[in-house]
Amino acid sequence: MSLQDRLDAFKNDFESGNPPYSIPRAIIDAFHRSTAALIATGQAERALRAGDVAPNFTLEGADGTLVSLLDLLAKGSAVLTFYRGAWCPYCNLELSALQEALPEIAARSASLVAISPQTAPNSRKSIRQHNLTFPMLNDPGNELAAKFGLRWKLSDEMIGVYKTLGADLETFNGNSSWTLPMPARYIIDRDGVIAFSEINPDYTKRPDPSELLPTLDLLASRRAA
Numbered sequence: 001m002s003l004q005d006r007l008d009a010f011k012n013d014f015e016s017g018n019p020p021y022s023i024p025r026a027i028i029d030a031f032h033r034s035t036a037a038l039i040a041t042g043q044a045e046r047a048l049r050a051g052d053v054a055p056n057f058t059l060e061g062a063d064g065t066l067v068s069l070l071d072l073l074a075k076g077s078a079v080l081t082f083y084r085g086a087w088c089p090y091c092n093l094e095l096s097a098l099q100e101a102l103p104e105i106a107a108r109s110a111s112l113v114a115i116s117p118q119t120a121p122n123s124r125k126s127i128r129q130h131n132l133t134f135p136m137l138n139d140p141g142n143e144l145a146a147k148f149g150l151r152w153k154l155s156d157e158m159i160g161v162y163k164t165l166g167a168d169l170e171t172f173n174g175n176s177s178w179t180l181p182m183p184a185r186y187i188i189d190r191d192g193v194i195a196f197s198e199i200n201p202d203y204t205k206r207p208d209p210s211e212l213l214p215t216l217d218l219l220a221s222r223r224a225a
Contacts, residue, residue, distance in 0.1 A: 004206065006097070027165070030161045043152060044182060047182070047184065059138060059139060062127055069192070079105055079112045080115055080188065081094065083114040083116040085173070087172060094206050099134070100209070101209035111134075117141065117181065118172050118173050152182060159178055183206060185197070189219055190223070
């Protein structure tokens, strides 16, 4: 089953109004309005894309280790996924799919890292729950996400919705910004140029990890030439 098939199945269950979720229709409608509003801003089209130079960064991993983009590129290409947090079931399905694809990514001399605004303890929880063997880097305040053009601020209505559902981002992220990254996935070549990008303001839509492999194959063949 593809990642999108898994996401669609979860969405259908979540929005059905049936146990175990039993989410009020008003909350579902609020999510739809929020997604439509973000799409309408056109922000996704302005985010960094293939052909742009990726911003350099050094971030702390969930285990306290500092990881820089230069460190990653010294080993080969770098695959970045922007992860909203442990509270997001769609993001967690994506993490599991990426973990399944990790051997194929690594076989192409590429590193995979997740980047998240959540606190280190929450990242360690995500790593344990999903048996991840790739690093999760902490991006306080979504500062790196902002450099990629991905950071956006939740409306007052959505802040209330998230709190109602138990996703208090002030607690999860350790700050009061109430910002999130748009879900995005990038491949960065060793020269620092973005070779692949996928940004979607609809958090229920994610590309399958297999879509990374043709670009990774191309980059690997160029290095071998």
